[in-house]
Amino acid sequence: MKKRYFLLVILFFSFSVFSQNSVVIKGKILDKNTQVPLEAATVYLTTVKDSTVIDYTITDKNGFFKINTKKISSLVFFKISYVGYQTFKQEENQIISDKDYGIIRLSEITNTLGEVVIKSEAPPIRIKKDTLEFNASSFKVRPDSNVETLLKQLPGVEVSPDGKVTVNGKEVNQVLVNGKPFFDKDGKIALQSLPSDIINKVQISDTKTRKEEVTNQAASTNNASINLTIDENKNKGLFGKFMAGYGTDNRYESSALINYFKGERKISVLASSNNINSTGFSMDEVFDNMGGGRNSSYFYSSDGSYGFGNMRFGGGKGITRSNMVGVNYGDEWFKDFDSNTSYFFTNSNAQNTNTTKQINLLPTGDFTTQSNAKTNEDRFGHNVNFTFEYKIDSTASIFIAPKFVKANTKFASNSSESSRDQNNQLLNENVSNTFDENDKTNFTNSINFNKAFKRKGRSINVVLDNDNSTEIANSLNKSTSVFYQNGTPNDVRNQNINNRNLKDLYASEITFLEPISDSLRVSFNVYGRTINDSEVRKAFDYDKTSQKYSTVNDNLTNTISSTIRLIAPKMGFAIEKKKFNLNFASGTNVAQFDNQSLYLGTTTKLIKKYIFPYANFYGNIRLGKSKSIWAMYDYTVNFPRASQLLPIENIANPLNTFIGNSNLELIKNHSINFSFNDYDYATRSGYYIYSSAEIFDNQIVSSTLFNDSGKRTTTFENVSGTFEYWFGANWNKTFKKEAHTFKFQIGSNAGLTKSKGFTNGDMFVAHALQISPRANFTYEYGELLTINPSYTFTYNDTRYTNYLINSATNVLHTFNIQTTNYWPKNWVFGNDFGYTYNSNIADGFKKDFYLWNTSLAYHFFNKKMSAKVKVYDVLNQNQSVTKTITPTTIRDEENTVLRRYMMFSLTYKIEKFAGKEKPSMPRW
Numbered sequence: 001m002k003k004r005y006f007l008l009v010i011l012f013f014s015f016s017v018f019s020q021n022s023v024v025i026k027g028k029i030l031d032k033n034t035q036v037p038l039e040a041a042t043v044y045l046t047t048v049k050d051s052t053v054i055d056y057t058i059t060d061k062n063g064f065f066k067i068n069t070k071k072i073s074s075l076v077f078f079k080i081s082y083v084g085y086q087t088f089k090q091e092e093n094q095i096i097s098d099k100d101y102g103i104i105r106l107s108e109i110t111n112t113l114g115e116v117v118i119k120s121e122a123p124p125i126r127i128k129k130d131t132l133e134f135n136a137s138s139f140k141v142r143p144d145s146n147v148e149t150l151l152k153q154l155p156g157v158e159v160s161p162d163g164k165v166t167v168n169g170k171e172v173n174q175v176l177v178n179g180k181p182f183f184d185k186d187g188k189i190a191l192q193s194l195p196s197d198i199i200n201k202v203q204i205s206d207t208k209t210r211k212e213e214v215t216n217q218a219a220s221t222n223n224a225s226i227n228l229t230i231d232e233n234k235n236k237g238l239f240g241k242f243m244a245g246y247g248t249d250n251r252y253e254s255s256a257l258i259n260y261f262k263g264e265r266k267i268s269v270l271a272s273s274n275n276i277n278s279t280g281f282s283m284d285e286v287f288d289n290m291g292g293g294r295n296s297s298y299f300y301s302s303d304g305s306y307g308f309g310n311m312r313f314g315g316g317k318g319i320t321r322s323n324m325v326g327v328n329y330g331d332e333w334f335k336d337f338d339s340n341t342s343y344f345f346t347n348s349n350a351q352n353t354n355t356t357k358q359i360n361l362l363p364t365g366d367f368t369t370q371s372n373a374k375t376n377e378d379r380f381g382h383n384v385n386f387t388f389e390y391k392i393d394s395t396a397s398i399f400i401a402p403k404f405v406k407a408n409t410k411f412a413s414n415s416s417e418s419s420r421d422q423n424n425q426l427l428n429e430n431v432s433n434t435f436d437e438n439d440k441t442n443f444t445n446s447i448n449f450n451k452a453f454k455r456k457g458r459s460i461n462v463v464l465d466n467d468n469s470t471e472i473a474n475s476l477n478k479s480t481s482v483f484y485q486n487g488t489p490n491d492v493r494n495q496n497i498n499n500r501n502l503k504d505l506y507a508s509e510i511t512f513l514e515p516i517s518d519s520l521r522v523s524f525n526v527y528g529r530t531i532n533d534s535e536v537r538k539a540f541d542y543d544k545t546s547q548k549y550s551t552v553n554d555n556l557t558n559t560i561s562s563t564i565r566l567i568a569p570k571m572g573f574a575i576e577k578k579k580f581n582l583n584f585a586s587g588t589n590v591a592q593f594d595n596q597s598l599y600l601g602t603t604t605k606l607i608k609k610y611i612f613p614y615a616n617f618y619g620n621i622r623l624g625k626s627k628s629i630w631a632m633y634d635y636t637v638n639f640p641r642a643s644q645l646l647p648i649e650n651i652a653n654p655l656n657t658f659i660g661n662s663n664l665e666l667i668k669n670h671s672i673n674f675s676f677n678d679y680d681y682a683t684r685s686g687y688y689i690y691s692s693a694e695i696f697d698n699q700i701v702s703s704t705l706f707n708d709s710g711k712r713t714t715t716f717e718n719v720s721g722t723f724e725y726w727f728g729a730n731w732n733k734t735f736k737k738e739a740h741t742f743k744f745q746i747g748s749n750a751g752l753t754k755s756k757g758f759t760n761g762d763m764f765v766a767h768a769l770q771i772s773p774r775a776n777f778t779y780e781y782g783e784l785l786t787i788n789p790s791y792t793f794t795y796n797d798t799r800y801t802n803y804l805i806n807s808a809t810n811v812l813h814t815f816n817i818q819t820t821n822y823w824p825k826n827w828v829f830g831n832d833f834g835y836t837y838n839s840n841i842a843d844g845f846k847k848d849f850y851l852w853n854t855s856l857a858y859h860f861f862n863k864k865m866s867a868k869v870k871v872y873d874v875l876n877q878n879q880s881v882t883k884t885i886t887p888t889t890i891r892d893e894e895n896t897v898l899r900r901y902m903m904f905s906l907t908y909k910i911e912k913f914a915g916k917e918k919p920s921m922p923r924w
Helices: 002-021 147-152 188-193 210-214
Strands: 022-031 042-047 053-058 064-070 076-081 088-092 099-106 125-128 131-135 157-159 165-167 170-177 199-206 224-230 236-247 252-262 265-274 311-314 319-334 337-360 367-391 396-400 403-421 426-452 459-483 491-515 520-543 548-552 558-576 580-599 602-622 627-638 649-653 656-659 667-680 685-706 712-719 722-737 740-759 762-781 785-801 807-821 827-838 848-860 865-872 880-885 889-895 901-913
Touching: 022 042, 042 064, 053 064, 053 125, 076 099, 147 157, 147 188, 147 199, 165 224, 170 188, 188 252, 210 396, 210 426, 210 459, 236 865, 252 901, 520 580, 558 602, 712 740, 807 880
Parallel strands: 022 099, 170 224, 656 712, 685 740
Antiparallel strands: 022 064, 042 053, 042 076, 076 088, 125 131, 131 199, 157 165, 165 170, 199 224, 236 252, 236 901, 252 265, 265 319, 311 880, 319 337, 337 367, 337 889, 367 396, 367 403, 396 426, 403 426, 426 459, 459 491, 491 520, 520 548, 520 558, 558 580, 580 602, 602 627, 627 667, 649 656, 667 685, 685 712, 685 722, 722 740, 740 762, 762 785, 785 807, 807 827, 827 848, 848 865, 865 901, 880 889
């Protein structure tokens, strides 16, 4: 309690001191000739001695500016910078009282051919058309900071604890280094591993597809892209970091990254190995690879699914041991020919113990399934990416991006489960031992050719894509299923199933753009696609006589194949003005869907032909330099899977038989997205609002029949009138007072879905509401201390029609506080402390827990080496529990997690630029 009052006294004293030592600088900036206010001009103060930026702001739409800063008793420069205008510069002996500069008029730059242009220093922030540019040297960070730390200092940029970067509400989905990928466009490796002091500019713009880039079209998405430009003096050198650690319970971690940059040539090698659940690459300055509130890793993930209402807290599933090696090579082989190559090798082993309690919802009564499973999974993967870009001449270019993936997965499971009705009567039991091995090879390639013509805006673009994959799976299954009601026969299996899946996709698109005027452009487009998909399944029962899996199981042996041929002519137009851009396209899709199966000696063919419309719209309205509205509409039609259409009984799961429905129709839905962004760089505050909707005219859902023993038979039906709505808002504000920085952030997400399906012949309807408000506060005292508390409240409520229960509700409270102390000199002390409470977890699962991770590091040898001691889960309370509420089930699940361990590690950094290496030993 005394510490709390002490902190309040310090904060109050800080405010008092600032109020006595602050001044206000204001004025208005106009164009000298037109007298028009200049919006988004950069106004800043620098020291005369070394040009260090003291403070800055941005003019508003009326040309006004206002800087609240500390009193300055030394020589300073007052400067104004605006693109296309001469820089205003005025020396001040001191600024110790409020100052009003009145109206300042800037003159446009006029440059005569052959005239010498004198380059002026870059302002801290500059807005150039659609690009926001920050001068990295204007933002003070610790000398040993990475790029992620630099981004956190930039106004309007937010970096979440899991490493997600947003700029004024726009999620960053691409990070480039000098305009090129660094391992991958995801960019997390670049943000965590590149030192901030080699960065010259941070440029932020809307993310464009390759086609939009080469044809100079407006971005169709609402994502942001970051380009990091490296200082010319630092773009030639060798730098990297090596870390190794060992701890209690035989825990270990290691990582290494070495980079060689020389002009256009960039070579990077990374490696990582650990058994602490970090399935990727991380160089977090406080916790390294250790999982925690602030830890984020770079990794390739397999396909997954998300269930509405899923509430997870605690660590991940199981204990994972992983290894990774990666190489990235980028170079300009010859003039106008750029290339980038990356290779990853990954392998991991995950062991887990799972406990699940699931309530299965029925119209007349529910039943509960409880299960336990022990699993072991090994994964191996090779991933190779290439990009080649050749500028044939000033009007034509070709871009090629092949990608090759080779992956192998081995999965072993030992599980048991039982189901009981509401009267606790046993319905069924199942015990199984399975071993699955999956080998997958995938090759994709994209070729983009663009040719511009003499008339500005006229061009032709050709895109050729292919996606070819082969997947071979072998499954060994030993299971016994016992049914206790209604005389259902027991199911005993000892079988081997071989699957061979082939998929070949070929697509082509030709687009011709024709300008009607400077701002209006029409497009003519033809898109074609062919998809061949086949699955051959062969099942063999165990023969006791030969002691081999040699007896063909006809009920599990089948062949399924499908072919989709589609051609879509489209026409559209685009209006691109200074303040807005609109893009609309529509057309007709003509498709043929051929399906064929061979099952139990019977061949079934199903051929369907479709004609359906295509429509797409997106637009952006810029209400000023800091305000914009973005909207998108898309009408989407998707095909059902062949297994959903063809009348084949899939009895691979002894508790659930699947049968196709040949009467299924296409999936049709409307996608609507909207966002509004407003960030005021003058006041360092802003907010954004976004919403999205998926409205289904036609959707495919499951129709399940349960017998008295809980055994299921599932087919598929079409429904309409379902939807998914999402809404979110966020507000943030930053105050800077002397050495104190205060960052406030308040936001909320909300979702509403309506789902339908059939259970025992009756249609159910489920309305699900999820609301998740959050609050985040960060206090920074110079470069010495950071305190970051946050709180998230998640409420989930699902209401049902045609079930015995009317609703299911759950509430999750999550509180976290992160602290990092960089005092005394060369010491770093970090703590992550979190508390999680789940209101409605099932009996047998713990409702709440604490997770506290701590780290203490000491830097020596001129900060080139670090010794670190870390403790994960200090209180030994970590757990992983999931509450998932779906339209048909309520599921509680617990998995194995890492518990308390201590780790000691050493880190070594190497930095050598332009032939000069920082001294690795202190001078005595």
